[in-house]
Amino acid sequence: MRLAPDVDVHVSTSDRVVDLASEDIHFAVRHGLGVAPGLLAEVLVADDLVPVCSPRLIAPRRVPRVTDITGARLLHDGHRGDWRLWCEANGALGVDCNQGVVFTHSNGSIEAALAGRGFALARQGFVAQEIAARALVAVRSAALATPLAYRLVHRPEVLVDPALRGFRDWITAQATAS
Template sequence: MPKPPLDSLRFFEAAARRLSVKQAAEELHVTPGAVSQQLRKLESFLGQPLFERRARGLALNAAGRDYLDACRQALDLIDHATARLTDARRVILLSCTPSFGAQWLLPRLQGFMREHPRIDVHVSTGNRVVDLASENIHFAVRHGLGDYPGLSACKLLDDELTPVCAPTLPARLDALSGERLLHDEHRGDWRLWSRAAGLELDCEQGVVCVDSNAAIEAALAGRGYALARRSLLQAELTAGRLRELPAPPLRSDLAYYLIHRPDLLRDPEMGVFKQWLLEQAAAAQNKSPPDGGLVAQQRLG
């Protein structure tokens, strides 16, 4: 049986992932005409179309969706085998919020790098929700309810908000006042917490920080009281760099979830990284880690 041209498969995968000839061309560093030519070549080889051409871009038809799944698996296997044979470093791309990255992930990541020196983890932080398919990101950590259609989602950390301050400030509820509150960009957390705690606070006052990470940095510097996600700041609390005020935390239905494409764990390194994240999260909460998948049980040298 004749085999399809490999270049056409790579062009097809990029165009199908981005659903745009122009964006696929930019990713592959070729012209849009070259992408269109390779797509026509592949469709001619298969004897049927894989896309519906629309005014605003491309849409996969049923045959295209089936073929994309097979292409991804084949190309991932080729890339993995090539990396093994050439002793190339494996790169894992992860997207997360600035607070999760700075407060929880980055302090732990050096341990993974020591265990797996041939795997590089590149962390991109931002509050924008990335598209795991079109942006070619392997993993994302998202704060939400766990409902992510078409993606695999595994809970990492539960979410509780607790008031904290530096050791230089009194860790007492009667020390709280509106002007000493540190807000993140959403501003609503203190109002929710004070209502649940039965306290009257002027939550319109205080300092508004650019994000929750900046609010915690201000609290560490002794500039006021912040609401912290306990799961992210356990190290600071244990070390005494921050102190909790004597009040029950505000529990949330939201949590931190690790998200990835369902087919990602065909790559053993991806499975190992996922299992490491689950183990780190479980240890931080004194829980047993869930199984990250059969592939994740493989330990790499």
């Protein structure tokens, strides 16, 4: 915002699908596989998923193992099937992926993991700072690559406006830096 103080930015955190063609909205950040015809989409955050937990949960060890993960310790977000996919990919076939606490959004499962309540399957980009600070530790395993991603969606013509193009450049740079 300091780079362009004359640009007005309004942020709405909603799951509501917006119509960029008919509403007065230039950009949307959406999670999913792709976009509608006539729109451009740029990946902001890829969706590789990794299990994380608080170091307190596995103390005195410093690194969690796949065998530490049990159904009762699973922290789910709205994508409950992700744990099943991760367990299959990492040979954790004995884990009951229907168990555990379900949160509406991923921030709930991450907060619960930070509090030592279990294992969250988190997007690596969303927990990188917590892992670097050792507030969370990642299980040594393969991350689960998914085709989903957070994307900046917009109509092609909005990039004609230098201020809007500048916003697009700024937000994509911020996403890349984190």
